[in-house]
């Protein structure tokens with residue numbers, strides 16, 4: 001039996017604003033002890049289901065926010081945080097932390113980002129904004145009148161006969177509600193599910209048809225959360241083209257999410273970190289194909305999981321993107337909508353640098369104005385194949401319009417720019433090639449480029465990166 005424990009030589013966990021070491025395992029099975037060096041703070045606010053956490057400040061200073069109250073802390077102080085209360089901490093300090101019982105998957109619910117760690121832009125903007133924005137965020141006795149308005153609108157919209165929903169005046173009302181919804185405070189979430197957008201996976205499969213036998217394909221999934229999307233993409237590619245050498249990287253800003261994803265182990269009984277039914281879209285036969293099952297736990301099969309590289313990083317930071325190197329396919333879904341539009345635009349422009357010439361980017365779950373602007377500016381060519389199916393393909397996004405900021409507006413072909421606005425997949429064509437496939441008007445009129453490469457045309461002129469290998 002061990003009596004003396006030393007600090008492990010390498011960190012047991014790191015976050016954007018801290019690094020931690022776990023002692024043991026101790027012989028007391030119901031206790032876990034950590035040494036934590038806090039540089040900025042814990043990156044998310046959380047609510048513990050069962051664990052009581054006790055912190056002792058060895059040095060430095062900072063503050064704990066517990067149940068909405070702020071407590072300044074310094075050396076020699078002990079902080080006890082019981083379950084079921086929202087808390088977080090910020091500062092520059094060294095701590096000893098006790099968990100009783102030990103940490104277990106599913107204990108923590110993350111409620112919002114800590115702005116001290118991830119920055120105001122990512123967490124949310126609480127400062128200023130237009131008068132209308134501030135009005136939209138007003139609270140009366142803790143309740144938001146605008147939320148009530150949006151919920152009512154959503155209910156009306158959900159029950160509207162489709163013959164009425166297409167009328168211009170009705171659509172305008174929906175557009176207005178969604179504009180209001182987009183002014184609300186945004187916060188990140190881990191929500192994800194397996195096979196979330198089937199037409200998108202099918203489009204990826206079709207792109208592979210142009211890949212030479214035995215070729216090499218580089219794919220990166222950004223904002224991967226607990227891994228469902230990266231595993232879905234790996235499954236699609238590896239089952240369609242086992243001959244291809246696939247390098248798949250997946251990145252998320254959250255250390256917890258990446259650790260979870262890396263394990264590839266999920267509970268059927270509980271939604272764990274994500275708060276979504278992650279198997280909702282998976283059929284029983286696909287469950288058998290994707291997972292090994294042991295009671296209530298499933299594990300991603302090794303032929304799918306093998307070789308995926310998992311990274312913790314903020315994809316808004318240029319160094320993180322530079323570290324990944326050029327990619328043939330970049331998937332950036334459902335995290336840019338949680339940023340305010342200027343931050344999302346900056347982040348998407350940074351992500352764009354990842355896409356190799358003639359490579360593809362899949363980006364959904366983002367304000368359509370932001371995506372359209374970046375696509376136009378960078379000369380991305382919208383893929384027309386399966387455009388409408390991919391747009392309709394994510395049940396969550398379509399269901400959330402118009403009442404929630406993450407909702408996706410119904411495709412409207414009356415718009416002159418509908419192809420570029422509603423495409424979620426684009427090809428990055430860095431130079432003018434031959435035939436005209438899209439009219440300039442759709443791509444923003446005054447664009448300097450006058451001709452665009454045909455997309456998925458199979459015309460034999462391809463210089464697709466996947467063909468080259």
Ligand SMILES: C[S@@+](CC[C@H](N)C(=O)[O-])C[C@H]1O[C@@H](n2cnc3c(N)ncnc32)[C@H](O)[C@@H]1O
Pocket residue numbers: 188189190191192193196222223224225226229251252253254257313314315316332333334335
């Ligand atoms: C709603 S989940 C989406 C998961 C998955 N992409 C999907 O579509 O199912 C958003 C994820 O993006 C991550 N994220 C948010 N901002 C990020 C950033 N700047 N860099 C990397 N990941 C980020 C969050 O931690 C979260 O896990």
